[in-house]
Amino acid sequence: LRLLLIHAKRFSYKAREPAVKEPESLSEASATGDFENALVVFSTVEQGDDESVAERAASEIYETASNLKPSTVVVYPYAHLSSELAPPTVAMDVLRKFADKLRERGLRVERAPFGWYKEFVLECYGHPLSELSKTIRK
Numbered sequence: 001l002r003l004l005l006i007h008a009k010r011f012s013y014k015a016r017e018p019a020v021k022e023p024e025s026l027s028e029a030s031a032t033g034d035f036e037n038a039l040v041v042f043s044t045v046e047q048g049d050d051e052s053v054a055e056r057a058a059s060e061i062y063e064t065a066s067n068l069k070p071s072t073v074v075v076y077p078y079a080h081l082s083s084e085l086a087p088p089t090v091a092m093d094v095l096r097k098f099a100d101k102l103r104e105r106g107l108r109v110e111r112a113p114f115g116w117y118k119e120f121v122l123e124c125y126g127h128p129l130s131e132l133s134k135t136i137r138k
């Protein structure tokens with residue numbers, strides 16, 4: 001998993017149109033979201049990533065969230081942080097597991113819909129820990 005974390009004063013997104021053959025249904029993940037004090041986690045699933053990687057990533061994000069105290073953690077599927085992408089079906093599964101494991105740790109988590117082009121507005125706080133990147137691999 002390749003993660004880009006932005007601690008955002010404001011983050012909002014809106015799904016526009018499908019970007020893969022079978023985009024996630026918008027009943028499962030909400031088509032729009034609007035958050036204040038959010039930890040946005042742009043997440044790229046790489047080849048070889050599995051549940052154990054999702055588990056370790058959840059522990060790392062929990063640690064960061066304990067410091068930053070965001071009101072919400074937004075897991076945002078993002079296919080641009082690696083050149084070794086996992087296929088969509090695997091990526092969808094790993095991101096669902098990642099979000100669930102964050103919830104298991106008591107965090108409020110929203111997951112943006114998978115497989116969609118999305119517009120978004122992102123307002124970064126700009127404090128020293130407001131931009132971080134993490135790589136978690138098998």
Ligand SMILES: C[C@@H](O)[C@H](N)C(=O)N[C@H]1[C@@H](O)[C@H](n2cnc3c(N)ncnc32)O[C@@H]1CO
Nearest residue numbers: 019044045077078079085086091114115116
């Ligand atoms: C397009 C851009 O604006 C948008 N934000 C986007 O990236 N959409 C991605 C992810 O939602 C998802 N997706 C596909 N493969 C992956 C993967 N390996 N890891 C994460 N997401 C993936 O499928 C879409 C097209 O690649």
